Amino acid sequence: MTAIVDGNIVRLMGAVLSSEDSYQGLEGFSAADVVFALAAIPDNEGITVHLNSGGGIASEGAAIHALLRARRGRTDVVIEGIAASAASLIAMAGQKVTMSAGAVMMIHDPSGFTFGNSADHTKTIDALEALATAYARVYAEKSRKSASECRTIMKEERWFSPQEAVAAGFADAALDSGKITASAFDYRRFKHAPQHLMALATAKNWTLPKSREERKETHMTTPEKGAADAAKKAAADRLKAILRADEAVGRKDLAEHLAYDTDIEADAAINIMAKAAAKIEGDVEEEQEFRPRRANAGADGSGAPRMNAQGLNGTPLNHNPGKRDRGGTNLVANMKRRHGIKE
Incomplete structure (x- = not known):
């Protein structure tokens, strides 16, 4: 989070991020960060927001502008370095907007990214048009221009020096000293960014985090994805073939071992289970009907089992944990050894 409170000064620096990106520790601030910052200052007290941002998520910028405008106390804004894109909309929340020496302001249409049909x-076009209309009204209210005039400026992607911003009505004052370097931002994303800002972004290797839709698009179009999906499907098919085979019935331990602990192909695994099943059927005596042990009989000699912890969990009273029980578990282990399968 780069929303810092210092008395009645709130410093917003870096990109305008989504809450998700902000929680991941990326450089910048979100509307949620601003909510927490403002909570530290009484709502009826005046604040000065020091803003240095190349912009970011358009809807987050609109939300932050609304948060600042909703305060009962006076809110002034000082632009230090840059207020571009969504950050310029945030700046419009200031009753007095001051541009530091060397600062720049940029106003343009909001943009977005869609992956889909x-x-x-x-839907994205409709959302962007609605957002652009709302932005134009905010710029018009501050500058006293018409909304259509502001929309024209937005479509042109207009960059303003401190004096130009004041002349256009988007700022109220320009300072003659105190020049501050523009915040870290990939200014190469803009169509008409000043050359010195693009050069600075290149020299510093400034990049922005991709939006969720861009991350999805990148993931969906990487050459490795087709191979990864095919491998994932093949692995899933192998598991199904082994675990759902008729030969796996009654041989759950062996089936799971072959499926999860080895790289044996499904046909080979099924063959192993078939041989194991045949051998087990030849070795195991016909199952006898379960009868409670006499040691568990009632005190009256009726043969009714006494209910105790050992009886409830199926552990024999004379069970020796140091030895494996005779039966299916031991036979499965034997079959694994016969076929060279490590446990």
């Missing part, structure tokens, strides 16, 4: 893209 035509209906998905249409």
Whole structure:
């Protein structure tokens, strides 16, 4: 989080992030960060927001602007370095907007990224148009221009020096000293960014975190994905073939071992289980009907079992944990050894 409170000064630095990206520790601030920062200051007290941001998530910028405008106390904004894109909208929340020497402001149309079908893209277009209309009204209220004039400026992606921002009505004052370097941001993303900012972004290797949709698109189009999906499907098919085979019935331990602990192909694993099943059927005596042990009989000699902890969990009273029980478990272990399968 880069939303710092110092008395009645709130410093917002870095990219305008989604809450998800902010929680991951990326450089910047989100609307949630601003909520926490403002909570430290009484709502009726005046604050000065020092802003240095190249922008980011358009909807987060709108949310932060609304948070600042909703305060009862006075809110002033000082732009240090840069207020571009969503950050310029945040700046409009200031009753007085001051541009530091050397600072720049940029206003443009909000943009977004969609991965999906035509209906998905249409929804994004509608959302962007609605957001752009809302942005234009905010810029118009501050500058006293019409919303259509502001929309024209937004479509052109207009960059303003301190004096130009004041002349256009988007700022109220420009300082003659106190130049501050623009915040870390990938200014190469903009169409008409000043050359010195693009050069700075290149020299510093500044990049922005990709949106969830961009991350999804990148993931969906990487050459490795097809191979990874095929491998995942093959692994799932192998597990199903082994665990659901008729030969796995009654041989759960062996089936799970072959499926999860070895790389044996499904056909080979089924063959092993078939041989194991045949051998076990030849070795195991016909199952006898379960009868309670006499040691568990009632005190009256009726043969009714006494209910105790050992009886409830099926552990024989004379069980020796140091020796394996005779029966299916031991036979499965024997079959694993016969076929060279390590436990």
